Amino acid sequence: MSADQQPAHGGARAVGAARRHGVQTMFTLSGGHVFPLYDGAVKADPPMRIVDVRHEQTAVFAAEATARLTRSPGLAVLTAGPGVTNGVSAITTAHFNGTPLVVLAGRAPDSRWGSGSLQELDHPPLLAPVTKRAWTAHSPADVSPAVDEAFALASARHRGPVFLDISLEAVFGAVTDQALRLEGERPPPGRVRSPQGAAADQAGERPDPEAVEGIARLLAEAERPVLVLGSDVWLDGAEHAARAAAESLGLPVIANGQGRGILPGGHPLLVTRARAIALGQADLVIVAGAPLDFRLGYGRFGGRDGAPAARVVHVADAKDQLATHCELAGSAAGNLAAFFADLADAAGAGSPRRAADWLPRLRQACQQAAEADAGLLRSDAQPAHPLRIYGELTAQLEPDAVVIGDGGDFVSYAGKYLEPQQPGCWLDPGPYGCLGTGLGYAIAARLARPQAQVVLLLGDGAAGFSLMDVDTLVRHGLAVVMVCGNNGIWGLEKHPMRFLYGYDVAADLQPGCRYDQVVTALGGAGELVTDPAGIGGALRRAFDSGVPYLVNVVTDPQDAYPRSTTGV
Ligand SMILES: Cc1ncc(C[n+]2csc(CCOP(=O)(O)OP(=O)(O)O)c2C)c(N)n1
Ligand SMILES: [Mg+2]
Numbered sequence: 053m054s055a056d057q058q059p060a061h062g063g064a065r066a067v068g069a070a071r072r073h074g075v076q077t078m079f080t081l082s083g084g085h086v087f088p089l090y091d092g093a094v095k096a097d098p099p100m101r102i103v104d105v106r107h108e109q110t111a112v113f114a115a116e117a118t119a120r121l122t123r124s125p126g127l128a129v130l131t132a133g134p135g136v137t138n139g140v141s142a143i144t145t146a147h148f149n150g151t152p153l154v155v156l157a158g159r160a161p162d163s164r165w166g167s168g169s170l171q172e173l174d175h176p177p178l179l180a181p182v183t184k185r186a187w188t189a190h191s192p193a194d195v196s197p198a199v200d201e202a203f204a205l206a207s208a209r210h211r212g213p214v215f216l217d218i219s220l221e222a223v224f225g226a227v228t229d230q231a232l233r234l235e236g237e238r239p240p241p242g243r244v245r246s247p248q249g250a251a252a253d254q255a256g257e258r259p260d261p262e263a264v265e266g267i268a269r270l271l272a273e274a275e276r277p278v279l280v281l282g283s284d285v286w287l288d289g290a291e292h293a294a295r296a297a298a299e300s301l302g303l304p305v306i307a308n309g310q311g312r313g314i315l316p317g318g319h320p321l322l323v324t325r326a327r328a329i330a331l332g333q334a335d336l337v338i339v340a341g342a343p344l345d346f347r348l349g350y351g352r353f354g355g356r357d358g359a360p361a362a363r364v365v366h367v368a369d370a371k372d373q374l375a376t377h378c379e380l381a382g383s384a385a386g387n388l389a390a391f392f393a394d395l396a397d398a399a400g401a402g403s404p405r406r407a408a409d410w411l412p413r414l415r416q417a418c419q420q421a422a423e424a425d426a427g428l429l430r431s432d433a434q435p436a437h438p439l440r441i442y443g444e445l446t447a448q449l450e451p452d453a454v455v456i457g458d459g460g461d462f463v464s465y466a467g468k469y470l471e472p473q474q475p476g477c478w479l480d481p482g483p484y485g486c487l488g489t490g491l492g493y494a495i496a497a498r499l500a501r502p503q504a505q506v507v508l509l510l511g512d513g514a515a516g517f518s519l520m521d522v523d524t525l526v527r528h529g530l531a532v533v534m535v536c537g538n539n540g541i542w543g544l545e546k547h548p549m550r551f552l553y554g555y556d557v558a559a560d561l562q563p564g565c566r567y568d569q570v571v572t573a574l575g576g577a578g579e580l581v582t583d584p585a586g587i588g589g590a591l592r593r594a595f596d597s598g599v600p601y602l603v604n605v606v607t608d609p610q611d612a613y614p615r616s617t618t619g620v
Pocket of ligand 2: 512513537538539540541542543
C-alpha cells in the first residue's frame with residue numbers, strides 16, 4: 053500500500069497539522085476521548101513531545117506560556133467535559149493576554165449525541181466568549197483543515213486562543229490521503245473560513261502613514277512625553293524597533309507586562325520606577341501594545357500636581373484593540389515593528405518643545421525611589437520583609453533568567469523591584485489576574501529556555517493552586533527554583549478587607565506552612581527560611597541543586613504592598 057492509501061486517524065492528522073505550525077510540545081492530562089492525539093504524537097516522525105500534567109489548568113497555562121516565551125503558538129489537549137471546563141480560566145487568561153494558543157479537545161460521539169454519553173457537553177458555546185473561535189470537527193476529513201485554521205487564526209493579529217473539539221468519530225476515525233483528495237478541498241459542513249485566519253494576515257498591515265504622522269506631530273508639540281511599552285510589543289516581534297525608536301526620539305519609557313526588559317533595567321530612558329510622576333505629569337502618553345485598562349488608569353493620564361490632563365495616543369497590533377472608552381488624540385493599528393520604524397522616521401530627531409528637565413527629573417525620581425528602598429532590600433527585620441528576598445535574588449539572577457510571578461503582594465513587589473535585563477524574560481498572569489499560573493508557566497519556561505535560570509515567585513496562597521504539578525517537574529526532569537513569600541495570609545485580600553471593613557475573614561492561611569516539604573515529598577527539594585540572613589544561601593543552594601527546589605521564606609504578615617488602587 054502506498055503512503056497515499058495508508059489511512060491516518062483524526063488524532064494523527066491533528067498532530068501533523070499542529071507540527072506544521074511549529075508546535076513541538078503537547079501539554080495534556082489523559083482521557084480516553086483524546087487517545088488518538090497521543091497515538092499521533094508518539095508515532096509522528098520525530099515524535100511530538102507530550103508533557104502530561106496533574107491539572108488541565110496547568111496544561112493550558114503551560115501551553116500559553118510556551119507561546120508567550122517562544123512567540124510560536126502553544127498547544128494544549130484536553131479530554132472531553134471536565135477536562136475542558138478545568139481549562140477555562142487558563143484559556144481566558146490567554147484571551148486577555150492575546151496569546152496564540154490552540155486548545156484541542158475530545159468530544160462525546162456524534163452518533164449518540166443526546167443519549168447521555170459520558171462527559172457529553174457541547175463545549176464551543178462555553179468557550180466562544182473567550183476565544184477567537186470555538187467549533188467542532190465532526191469527521192476525520194475535517195480534522196487537518198480545521199486544526200490548520202485554528203493555528204492560523206490563533207497566530208494572526210490580534211492573537212488569541214482558539215478552541216476546537218473533535219468528536220469521537222472524527223478523532224478515532226481514519227481516512228486516507230487519497231480519499232481526501234478524491235473528496236476535494238471542500239470545506240467541512242458549517243465551517244466558514246474566517247478572513248482573519250488567512251495566512252496573508254501574518255505580515256500584518258503597516259499602520260496608516262497619516263496616523264503615524266499625526267502621532268509624530270503630537271510628539272513634536274509635546275513638552276513631557278512618555279512611551280508605555282506593553283506585552284504586544286514583544287509578542288509582535290517589535291522589541292528592537294521599539295527600543296530604537298525610544299532611543300532615537302529620546303522618549304522616557306515605562307514597561308508593562310511582557311514589555312518589561314525591552315529596555316534593560318538601568319537603561320537611562322527606563323523610568324518605570326518613576327511611573328506615578330511620569331504618567332501623572334506627562335502631557336503626552338503613547339501607549340503601545342497594551343490595553344488602556346486598570347493597570348494604566350483606564351487611559352487617563354496627567355493631572356498630577358496641577359498638570360493638565362495628558363493627550364493620549366493608543367497604538368495596537370489590530371484595530372479592534374484600540375480603546376473606545378477614553379478620548380484619544382491619536383491612534384494607529386497594525387504591525388508594531390513597522391509602526392516604531394515609521395514613527396522614528398516621521399518624528400526625526402528634533403523635538404523643539406521638549407522640556408529640557410523632563411527626563412532628568414524622571415531619572416532623579418527613579419534614583420530617589422531606589423535610594424528610599426535600599427534599606428528594605430537589605431532589611432534584617434524578622435519575620436523577613438518581602439523586599440529582602442528581592443534584594444538577595446537580584447544579586448543572583450543572570451541576565452537571561454526567566455522570572456515568573458504568581459501571587460498577590462509578594463509578586464507586586466517583584467513587578468516593582470525586579471527590572472529584567474532582556475525582553476521575553478518576565479511572565480505575570482496579565483490583566484485577567486488569575487492565581488495558579490505558576491507551575492504551568494514554570495514548566496513551559498524550563499522547556500523553552502533550557503539553559504536559563506527559571507525562577508517562580510509564589511505567594512503562599514497562590515502556591516496552593518498548582519503546587520501538585522511539582523510532580524510534573526520531577527517526572528519530566530525539569531529543574532526550577534521556586535521562592536515562596538510565605539506570609540501565612542492572602543495578603544492582597546486581607547489588608548484591603550481590613551481597610552474597608554475594619555476586620556477580615558477568609559483571608560488567613562497556615563502560618564509557616566511547609567510548602568518546601570510538599571515539594572520534597574513530590575521528589576524535589578526545598579528548605580524553610582525564617583532568618584532573613586539565610587535567604588541568600590538558600591537561593592544559592594536552590595540554583596545549584598539541579599532539581600525543583602522551593603525556598604520557603606517566612607515573611608511579615610503585617611506588611612502590605614503600598615498600592616494606590618486594587619484595580620476595581
Ligand atoms: C483564581 C483567583 N482566585 C482569587 C483571586 C483573588 N486574589 C488576588 S490576590 C489574592 C491573594 C494572594 O495571596 P498570596 O498568593 O498568598 O500572595 P500575598 O498577597 O499574600 O503576597 C487573591 C485571593 C485571584 N486573583 N485569582
Ligand atoms: Mg500570602
